[in-house]
Amino acid sequence: MKKENELNSELALFRHIAEGDELAFKELFECYRLRLFAFSLQFTHSRTDAEEVVQDVFLKIWKNRLNLTNIQLPQKYIYTMTRNQVFDHLSRVARNKRLHEQVWANIHESGDYTEQAVLVAETANIIQKAVNGLSSRKQSIYYLSRREGLSNQEIAVKLGISVPTVKNSLVEILRYIRTYMSSQYESSVLIMGILLSLFL
Template sequence: MESTVAASVSQAPFDDENAFERLFKEHFKALHAYANVMLRDEALAEEMVQNVFLRLWERREQLSVQISVKAYLYKMVHNDCLNYFKHNKIKAKYETYAAYAMEGKAYSATHKLELGELEHHIAEALNELPQQCRTIFQMSRFEELKYKEIAIHLGISVKTVENQMGKALKIMRVKLADFLPLVILWLVDKYL
């Protein structure tokens, strides 16, 4: 039966609906089983084989099958399954990338909002420090001057700078206690 179908197919390009229907009925179950082994999904395997036959019918006038029809059909199903795997691999990579990108944007937006709120609370806490204490703290933390440099710049002793820094840190710690995790993020973000 195979050789007569192959011969009739290569001679007449699937013009006969009855011959095509016979071809479908003769090979569908075996092709479905083959696709199911590759895909491990019966419904998807059925859809894959039906699409193969649909494409075969749509291109029937351009086809000239030189090998057996059975081998040609198996090759089409095999290639479609491989293309399906390639497509899913690309799709999975894109989904992973998109999820990562969206997570990064969401994290970034949340992070910026939290850091903005933290900076506001730091500014408020700084404003509540006594003038000399605030000046010393800002010179130490924001201008990154050493205690000796601050003492020379302000004309005070290093011991006074140390005492004022201790006082500033204690007040800041109390005022920003609720924001300690954000302070750590802020410091990491600022100095790395």
């Protein structure tokens, strides 16, 4: 019952935000900002970067507020957006040597000497390479599902294809990405599972 009430409350907030209600937007921000900051900090190892991720997420929510009435699971939508912002940040880290070194500096400064952040950055880069090898339609399906958080039905409508086609394509896409990563990544099964759960 509690979860149902929370869902209804967040759906109501989304409806108000879609109508341009700034107070509702502020309420949503206050509800999620600390949780999203903590989530982002686990992977960026930088308070500044984590704060930037959260700001970017809510900026996108406001810019795309007219679409909020189509969202059925607000929490999933928000965390998907946050995950994608972290993905984008770590992809930049993987491509930029200076940022890569800064991440390591942040890890050492915080006392966390694991390779978590670098592993995640490498994973983001490898997944992007795998996605680049997909057909244009499969790339569209992947991005709409994993980057924009759309449901299978929403993707089907947007692309003019059937829901079963979307489902089957996602199964094929994720299988392909996992196979691609297995051929590129020399890592433990446990670490692979954690990283794949974050990005896929």
